[in-house]
Structures are given as C-alpha cells and as structure tokens.
Amino acid sequence: MKKIAVSIVLLSLMSCSEKESKIVVAELPQDNPFNVALNEPFDYAKVTGESIEEYVTYEIDKASQTIENIKSQSKATLENTFLPFDAVMNTLGQAGSNSFMLYWTSTDSLTRAKGLEYSQKVDSLNTAISSDKNLFKQFETFKASNGYSELNNRRQRFVDDIIKNFKLSGVNLPDDKLETFKALKSEITDLTSQYSTNMNTANLVLTLDEAGAEGLPENFKDTYRTEDGTYKIPAQPSTRGPVMDNATNSETRKAYQMLYSNRGADENLDILKQLVDKRYQLSQLMGYESYAEYNLVPKMAKNPETVWEFIDDLVAESKEKAIQDLEVLKTARKNRDDIPMDQTLNPWDISYYRNQILKTKYQVDAEKIREYLPVDACLEGIFKLYQELLDLEFRKLENASVWHEEVQAYEVFENGKLKGRFYLDLYPRPFKESWFYAVPLSTGKQMEEGYEVPVAMLLGNFTKGTDKLPSMITHNELSTLFHEFGHTMDALAYEGEYSLQADTKSDFVEAMSQIFENWIWDYDILSSFAKHYETGEVLPKAVFDNMVNAKNVTSGLSAQGSLRSCMYDMNLYDKYNPNTPLDTDQLWRDIDKQLGVMDWYIEGTHPQASWIHINTHPVYYYGYLWSEVYAQDMFTIFDTNGLRDQKTGVRYRKLILANGSQRPVDEAVEEFLGRPMNNQAYIKSLGLE
Structure with a gap:
C-alpha cells in the first residue's frame, strides 16, 4: 500500500x-x-x-x-x-x-x-x-x-x-557537551558537502596543441578535439589514464597532473583543515586521544595501534620490491629516452614508463586491449557471470522511470522471487559526481506486508562513446566495474530481518567486492565477452598470457603508493595536534621521506583537496588493504572449486554477502574458508612471496 x-x-x-x-x-x-x-x-x-x-x-x-x-x-x-x-x-x-x-x-x-x-x-x-x-x-x-x-x-x-x-554519538555526554557535539556534527556535514561540490565543479581543462597531444590514443583525441585544432581535456578520473599512460611529452603529463591534483584546492585546503580540527574536537569531547581512536571503535581493527602495525608490516614487506620497481622504470626511461639512470624519476612519469614496459617487454597495449572491451559487451559478460555464479536472474526494466536518459534499471530475482533492484549511471555529465561508487539507496527489511527488497545504484564515469566508436574501457577500468558491481551485489544480497543489520564492518566491506576483481584474470571468463568492437575477434590467448605475466610490474611501487595514502589519512586523524599548525602539503613530503623510496609529492599540487575519502570517509583508506587480505584469502576457495562453481558462489552469497552484521565477520569468514584466515594469498597476489 x-x-x-x-x-x-x-x-x-x-x-x-x-x-x-x-x-x-x-x-x-x-x-x-x-x-x-x-x-x-x-x-x-x-x-x-x-x-x-x-x-x-x-x-x-x-x-x-x-x-x-x-x-x-x-x-x-x-x-x-x-x-x-x-x-x-x-x-x-x-x-x-x-x-x-x-x-x-x-x-x-x-x-x-x-x-x-x-x-x-x-x-x-x-x-x-x-543523542x-x-x-x-x-x-x-x-x-x-x-x-x-x-x-x-x-x-x-x-x-x-x-x-x-x-x-x-555522545548520548552519555553532559547536556552542554552534547550540544557542542551536535553542533560539530552539523558543521562537519556542511563542510563535507562544500568540499564535494568544490571538487566536482572544478572544471579544470588542459589545452594541448598537436605536439602536446603526441602519443594520446586517436579515439581519445577525437573526443576532445576542438574546431581550432587544439585539444581541451578535462582533468577528471575518466581522462587520467589515457593522458598519464600515453602522452609522449613529459611536460604534458606534468601539466595534466598539476591540474588533476589541484581540483578544488582554492577552497578545499582550508575546508580540510577545518574538518580535521572539528573531528579532533569531537573525539576530545568523547574522551579519546584522537579522531582515529574514536572512529575505529566499531571497526574490525578497533584501535590506531592495530592499524599502524598493519601498515608498517606491509610497508616493510613491499619496500624492497618497490625499490626494484623504481630501477626497472629508470631502465625503461633510459632505453626509451636516453635519460641517465642517476636522474630522479618524476612522479608524473611513473604511469608512462610502466606503460612502455608493458608495450615493449610484454606486448601489452592497454589501448589496443580497450578495443576488445566495449562497455555494453562487458556489462553483458558481467551480468551473465554474476547470475550464473550467485544463482540470480537480472531482468531489465524497459522504459524505467530514471533521473537521466542514459540510466538503466534492472530487477534481480532468485527462483522467480524479487530480490532487489539496481540502477546503472555510467557516464560523466556536467555537475554529476565525478568518481566511481556503488550507492545503496535502501536496505532489505522485513515489513508487515512483506519483505522490502534492497535497491542500489552504480555510479560510474567511463569515457562515453562517439558517433564513430562505442564506449570502451581498459582492463583496469574493467576491474573497477567488477569491483563496484560486486558492491552492488553485496547490497542486494542482504536478506536479514532488520535494516540496521544490513551493513558489515566498514574495514571489511571492500573485501566483498575486491574478491570479484580476480575473475577478470581468468581467460575463460574474460574471453567469454572480450571481443573486438569491429571484428568480433576474441581477445587472443597470447595477449592475455602477456597480461598475466605483466600483472605485477611495479606491484611493490603500487603497494607503497596505497600505503602512502593510508599513512596520510591516519596522520591527519591520529597524529593531529591543535597546538601545531597543520601543513597538509608538508605531510606528503614527510611521508615520502619516511617511506624512503622516492619523492611522490609534486611541488605546487594539493591532491588532498580532491580526495573524497579523507573528506567523507576519514580513517577508511587502510580498509582497502585490510579488506584485500580477506578478499584474496576467500578467493582461494573459488580458485580451488572453480570460478564458475555455483555451489561455492551461492555459499559465498549466503554466508558473506548476505550477512551484514548479523554475525561476527571473522566467524562467517572462517566458516566459508573452513579454517582461520591468513595473509598468504594476499602476499602472493603482489608477487612478494
């Protein structure tokens, strides 16, 4: 009714x-x-x-x-x-x-x-x-x-x-402190909204002439070519890979990175300082030493000491490989551009020379592989796999009522019974949120008149197709799509009695989608839908084998980059001292020195001004790596039983995805594994064993 x-x-x-x-x-x-x-x-x-x-x-x-x-x-x-x-x-x-x-x-x-x-x-x-x-x-x-x-x-x-x-939420605070707590919460909400608006409306554009655009994919250039023959490329997530991986001119890569890392900086640097300070004040009201200590109480990690130990262990584990990776990149630079080995590698050159290694040593060209990955075909492949593996059925809602003509809607069924609904909003447009998210719109819950099914939305920003070409994505973007759709399935799998038990621990939630990224590294899976947009040719097995061989190129450096972000997030919210001025740029330099691998920070940039996690999800970033350890361990069961094994897939859906917080995470994971979890599979996945 x-x-x-x-x-x-x-x-x-x-x-x-x-x-x-x-x-x-x-x-x-x-x-x-x-x-x-x-x-x-x-x-x-x-x-x-x-x-x-x-x-x-x-x-x-x-x-x-x-x-x-x-x-x-x-x-x-x-x-x-x-x-x-x-x-x-x-x-x-x-x-x-x-x-x-x-x-x-x-x-x-x-x-x-x-x-x-x-x-x-x-x-x-x-x-x-x-309160x-x-x-x-x-x-x-x-x-x-x-x-x-x-x-x-x-x-x-x-x-x-x-x-x-x-x-x-401060309910036990004295009345005066409780009012202060509520005021701080309201101020933090306002500031996070301002930050997001500034980030999403920055509209910074890199203008290139033909020389500056050298190396960029032709279809990419076609998308951003103007009437005067220049190229106007917006600095946003969907354009970052094509530019940073392919632009031959180092100055082009630097100029793009400068713009990308300064989105929203004019306003958001000050907003971030206010956020850190107000969150610190809130934690002090609650009797905690830091905001991180307060924030971690309901999470699996429970306290900052556990998080720092986790980070430090992975820093030590990956550092040797990262240093080796740096030398490999310098060698590629020497071979490609005759730049001496003893010259510092610029951070804006990392993706480019990695891509050169992939193309020359491994014959892996991301742009050519993109031609085998039209978005529509990828979606069809994803839908087929998830339906088969999780024993679900997706039915597209024709003429669905949606907020934009490009949005698609689907209903999910289990044995003919409505299980949930999801929406796909996959391409950028003015004023739209610029990142990639799976967004729960409602949770499952038992109602008097029946079961209210969950609803979710997958928000993406993949490069749109043109009159000449369909929308196509890289293998890395395919990984993102598998990841975010995994979140969508997690949201729709819940079947508990109470709405408030639909969410799991926030430092485990990524595991339930990260696990699905493994499926794109199986040729049988990938080749079922990876077909050339013009010829219909299946992605060659030789190309896929080369991709697998190249999978861990710069994996140590990538791990250190992720850990660098974890350390930044934790420093902001665990080490903040209101009596010492907070220089959020200097913090990048300090962390680079602490890691001792390379100087990642680019002078004159402020990446912290357009980083959604430290804005709306503080003390969260470590959770990606924390979750990855669980994801890779749980994947070993699929690796053993088969990546299309429906019995394992349904068991995973029922035990892990559907759980929410109805039972302890470790208990559910141990039942799925048949043993206590460990980090061996994660270490192996990085090529560090």
Whole structure:
C-alpha cells in the first residue's frame, strides 16, 4: 500500500526555537513520485526539488512521531522500542540516500540543491535521534530486562550495536557537551558537502596543441578535439589514464597532473583543515586521544595501534620490491629516452614508463586491449557471470522511470522471487559526481506486508562513446566495474530481518567486492565477452598470457603508493595536534621521506583537496588493504572449486554477502574458508612471496 498522508507535528527532538519554526502538517500527495507501494520503484523521472522537499519532510515528521511513541512506552520491549526504531532508521535512510543521490546525479539545479538541503536535514535529525537521552534510556531499560536475555544471538547483536552506536554519538555526554557535539556534527556535514561540490565543479581543462597531444590514443583525441585544432581535456578520473599512460611529452603529463591534483584546492585546503580540527574536537569531547581512536571503535581493527602495525608490516614487506620497481622504470626511461639512470624519476612519469614496459617487454597495449572491451559487451559478460555464479536472474526494466536518459534499471530475482533492484549511471555529465561508487539507496527489511527488497545504484564515469566508436574501457577500468558491481551485489544480497543489520564492518566491506576483481584474470571468463568492437575477434590467448605475466610490474611501487595514502589519512586523524599548525602539503613530503623510496609529492599540487575519502570517509583508506587480505584469502576457495562453481558462489552469497552484521565477520569468514584466515594469498597476489 502507498504511504498514507497523516497530520502530525515535529515534537521534542529539536530546540524550542526550532519547534516554533518547524511545526508542519506532513502530507505526502498521492502524485508525489516517492509515494509508492512496497517494492514499487520510485518515479525518478518526475522528481523535482518540490517533491524531494515534500517527501523528506513527510518522512522526518513521521519519524519524529514514532520516536516520541517509543519514549512514551511504560514498559520497554523489543517490539515497542527497537523494532519501530529500526523502521524509522530504514525510512530516514531511504529519504537521505535518495536525496543525496539526486544531488550527485540530477541535471536540474533546483533538484540538486533540494537533494543536498534535505539530505542534510535527515543528517541533522539522525544526530538528534542518536543523542536523545530519553530514547537511549528506553533502550538501556530493555537491555537490562529478561526480554533481552531471552533473545537469540543475532537479535542481541542487533540491540547491542544500536546501544553502542548511541554511546558513540555522545548520548552519555553532559547536556552542554552534547550540544557542542551536535553542533560539530552539523558543521562537519556542511563542510563535507562544500568540499564535494568544490571538487566536482572544478572544471579544470588542459589545452594541448598537436605536439602536446603526441602519443594520446586517436579515439581519445577525437573526443576532445576542438574546431581550432587544439585539444581541451578535462582533468577528471575518466581522462587520467589515457593522458598519464600515453602522452609522449613529459611536460604534458606534468601539466595534466598539476591540474588533476589541484581540483578544488582554492577552497578545499582550508575546508580540510577545518574538518580535521572539528573531528579532533569531537573525539576530545568523547574522551579519546584522537579522531582515529574514536572512529575505529566499531571497526574490525578497533584501535590506531592495530592499524599502524598493519601498515608498517606491509610497508616493510613491499619496500624492497618497490625499490626494484623504481630501477626497472629508470631502465625503461633510459632505453626509451636516453635519460641517465642517476636522474630522479618524476612522479608524473611513473604511469608512462610502466606503460612502455608493458608495450615493449610484454606486448601489452592497454589501448589496443580497450578495443576488445566495449562497455555494453562487458556489462553483458558481467551480468551473465554474476547470475550464473550467485544463482540470480537480472531482468531489465524497459522504459524505467530514471533521473537521466542514459540510466538503466534492472530487477534481480532468485527462483522467480524479487530480490532487489539496481540502477546503472555510467557516464560523466556536467555537475554529476565525478568518481566511481556503488550507492545503496535502501536496505532489505522485513515489513508487515512483506519483505522490502534492497535497491542500489552504480555510479560510474567511463569515457562515453562517439558517433564513430562505442564506449570502451581498459582492463583496469574493467576491474573497477567488477569491483563496484560486486558492491552492488553485496547490497542486494542482504536478506536479514532488520535494516540496521544490513551493513558489515566498514574495514571489511571492500573485501566483498575486491574478491570479484580476480575473475577478470581468468581467460575463460574474460574471453567469454572480450571481443573486438569491429571484428568480433576474441581477445587472443597470447595477449592475455602477456597480461598475466605483466600483472605485477611495479606491484611493490603500487603497494607503497596505497600505503602512502593510508599513512596520510591516519596522520591527519591520529597524529593531529591543535597546538601545531597543520601543513597538509608538508605531510606528503614527510611521508615520502619516511617511506624512503622516492619523492611522490609534486611541488605546487594539493591532491588532498580532491580526495573524497579523507573528506567523507576519514580513517577508511587502510580498509582497502585490510579488506584485500580477506578478499584474496576467500578467493582461494573459488580458485580451488572453480570460478564458475555455483555451489561455492551461492555459499559465498549466503554466508558473506548476505550477512551484514548479523554475525561476527571473522566467524562467517572462517566458516566459508573452513579454517582461520591468513595473509598468504594476499602476499602472493603482489608477487612478494
């Protein structure tokens, strides 16, 4: 049934002054595109700024009334406290996620503005709810009752995790400190939004003449050629590889990297300093030494010491290979351009000379391989594989209501039963978020009228096709597509009772998609869809074998580069001292010196100004490597049983992807492996064994 319009008022979650200005009659019109029946898709094509405002206001008001009802219960039970709370967080999560997604993707400026504004209103209400002392008191009352002790382990974890999150949200702080905590959270939300907007609207463009464009792929040049014969190349993720891998002129590569690493810098350097300082203040309020210490409490790593030990071990493990890689690159430079071995290798030259090694020593040309990877064929291959492996069925929604004509929609079925829905938004356009993400739009949850299925969106920015050529991607971009679609499958695999148990530990979440990157390194898999866009020729086995042989070229240097980012993130949020001025540029130099391999930092650049992780996901970057260790270990089971083995795939879906937080991660992984996990497969994957 559709959402019923009801008249309610916003009660005591906000201050008195806010109550006077916010009291509204919440009615969701029948023609609002978000007013749909259970598991009916939102009517995105009809969404306007006004409809976002109506929808989110309705959900906020309804949530506020529910919270008041929970607090008024004379005897706290699971059914009258935690279950309605889960329902509230589910609907607010949908409202916030969809609003923010439209801020990222809509072509309409008012819709984007309202999407941001009302996603922030949801954030504000979430902060108010999670610090509501009377609500928390009800939860603790139930925790101390016999009703809690009678719950099974999964439901006890559900209760325990909610209580833990309330404590981390400052609910036990004195009133004055709690108000400061909430103010800081609101300020941080505003700053992260400003940062993202500045990054995505930077619009920095590199203009090249024919000499400057030498070496760039012809189809790439065709895309950015102007009427006066120059090339205007936007500095964005989709253009980085083609330029940095192929531009013959070192000055072209440097100029591009300077632009790319300065997106949003004018405003975002100051915003980043404010974010680091405010997050530090927040952690101090909570009684922690650093923001990292506070942030890591609910994660697998638990504390900064564990993360630093993890990073330091991998730094030591990969350093020798990284130094060897550097000499290999210098040798390639000497052979290609007769530059002496004792001359420093510039950071903007790494990708280029690596690509030269791939082309000359291994006969691996990324641009030629791209011709075998049209996006549509890759999607068809991915869909076929995931359906077969995970025992699912994808059905395209024809004439689906979407926010842009290029967006595609699919429904997912298991044995004829609706399992979920996903959207694909794969190409760049003005004002759209510029990175690659799998974005959950709603989680699975048991409802009175049936099961509410999860919904997710894959946001990409692959190079668009032209009148002459289809959209084609590199093998590395194919890895990204497999990775992000893995996240999408993770979101859609959840089948738990509670919405709040849909998410796993945030430093494990990447493992569940990283594992799928391994499938593109199997010839049987890859050749099933990697066919030349013109001739239909299958990617030659000899070319694939060369790709495998070249897989770990500069793997040590790549590992050190990732670890460098981990160290930067952790230094910002674990080593910050408010009494010492924070120079976020100097930090890059200090880390380079500490690693002792090469100077990666380019003077005059500020890559920290367009790095989404340290903005919206602080103390997260180590999680990619942490997760990779788990991913490679879990992949050994597929490697043994077969990459198309459906029994293993379904077991992986049920035990790992569908788990969320219903049981401990290590327990689920150990059951899947049949043994405790280890890092041997990860070390081997880097060629470091």
